[in-house]
Amino acid sequence: MKITIGATVTEAGSSVRNKTGGWRNMRPVTDLAKCKRCGICIIVCPDAVISMKTREEGPKTDYDYCKGCGICANECPFKAIEMQQEER
Amino acid sequence: MAMKMVLRGNMATAYAAKLARVEVIPAYPITPSTLFPEKISEFVANGELKCQFIKCESEHSAMSACIGASATGARVATATSSQGLALMHEVVFIAAGLRLPIVMAIGNRALSAPINIWCDHQDTIAERDSGWLQFYAEKNQETLDLMLMAFKICEDHRVLLPGMVGMDAFVLTHTMECVDIPEQEEVDRFLPPYKPVYKLDVNNPMTFGAFSSPDNYMEFRYAVHMAMESAVKVIDEVFEEFEKKFGRNYQRVVPFMVEDAEVILVTIGSMTGTAREAVRLLRSKGKKVGLLKITTLRPFPKDLLKKYLKDAKVVVVLERNISLGFGGAVYPEIAAVFANAARRPKIYDFIIGLGGRDIVVEDIVKVYEIAMDALKAKKAEMVEWIGVRKDEIEVIK
């Protein structure tokens, strides 16, 4: 580990090294047929794990980081996200 | 041609800040350092200095603003004293840990309680372990020169630490002396603009003040310690360059008549002048006495102390501070220089002049006599308070 002058962190956004997905007990699963691509889940996710490249693809959850809080499912106006028990 | 002015010590440091083209000065007034923010605001009001002067609501915020400004890459200075420095304490350590070369002028004043506004080194001694370089001035010219040099030393990439320049309350802060003000052009050649290694920059975003774990905290502390150690060389280089450019000599430890001295007094700050007179007087009576003035207490000048003190019979440490429950704070550090030496001088400690009590030549002659008696009696150790009226102290049994 490089010990920088004054503990300055020089690489912006490097927290992506922490894969927080291991915290998850419940897994959000999006039903793309019900999803209307409103993007609310992307906005309200505390962990910035949901992204949508194209409307066709729809929102995609990155399970490397998703902690399974369930806010996306709770806030989805179309009930398109279901929280399922994580199996390990 | 340099200009001569009759200035109070505080004002001399304000001139130093102006000559250094300081960009941000956050400050909060406290006796006896008020003349610094007053003079700076006058410079700004007259357009003589283009800097952002932040009129802070406390010393804690003043140092916090110094940290914010320095992390943004600006050259930053402030001034404080006593209670103000104590209130800053938390952020004083942080400035060093973040490796920000802030320069601060200190009017050395006693700490409460009881409240006392006069000369005493307790305030800066209490910040001794903070990671700040510590310089102490003997006269007003030194306050200006040390302040100028402090920027260059602290901003050196081998150092990158903050520095404080101590001057004795009233004895220096408020006393008028003739001070040589260097030409701006000369100072510009001596002190180029500050170039930070890292700074807050929207084009290259970085995080300052990260959270450290047991896995890396020791490395960061060691890095600060290493920077302190490399500061020794940088200080010597800068002192030498300063002498070449401005003709005034500075040393981390300044010897006076030590060559054949059997007894060597060690002083800090304005009492040095008085001690020098005492040495001359004792020398006229055939006593082999010398004197060492400590200019830089941090980094601790152990190499020079060893060099000058090793052949003495007695070292007499004169201190305007007290580590209550032990003795003076500088005494054990000097003792540590000789802790493992085969041959070492006796080292005696004298607490003197606390809270602005005058130190006169007779006091120092008395110190010399007490030390000689102790030597004859082969006293192993001694911490003596000079001039304390012990019989007047209320004691409940």
Added chain:
Amino acid sequence: MNEESLFASGHTACAGCGATIALRLLLAAAGKNTIVCQVTGCMEVVSTGYPNTAWKVPYIHVAFENAAAVASGVDAALKAKGEREGKNIIALGGDGGTYDIGLQALSGMLERGHDVLYVCYDNEAYMNTGIQRSSATPYGASTTTSPPGKFSIGEDTPKKPLAEIVAAHRPSYVATASVGYYQDFQTKVKKALSKKGPSFILVYTPCPTGWRTPSEKTMEIAKLAVDTGYLILWEMENGDRNTLKVTKMPPKPRKPVEEYLKIQGRFRHLMNKPEELKKIQELVDAECKRYGIE
């Protein structure tokens, strides 16, 4: 992950943390030309564990009580260098670092007129140190230093009106917001940043760990606080009290505050105390009346 987020994934906040949502919304509204100065607290600890950082904008943390003073220094340094234009400076603190220990530094920054937006994320207690009460803790709430007991109903004083204290400084902009009504919050951030001089936004951010609420309910609770009138969303511009307006009216009729309280573990001990519930409803009603809410 969402690459566009200026607050990156991999931070270690609890699942369902309301404050992290606020940070993401704040940075999305402010954009990348923003310098953040933050106090010590949850959001600092979870985002900056060396050698990593969740921040994609320049960021500095110094101590618990001084983000406003640090931001003052950043503002001054950029001005001194002629680099102030086109950049936002945001000071950020939790309720502990703002209502309590940082109030003096905040007051100084506001009074001196620095061009800084101070955002206080309010989760109504010292969460980072283990849920101790702050002066933002509401009447009746249970925290580790305001536990209910034989001689206690929980916190025994009402919440300090911080945004009103800030308003008394007559800043360029002052508002309250809720992470639940995020469009309102982001509009306020943009408005605050568009104005020269000091501005302040208090954003209400539920804390599932400290409030003992289900992690998925964070946004719902943040909305319910507004819909019951427990939290009033207002703004005031240019230091002029005539501009004071409520930006989000609760539905008519207002929902009873009990609906908001009963889903939170920190108020559970009040559920069998109708006289306390009545008292809290009366406190809410009185506050609503002051702001012209029915």
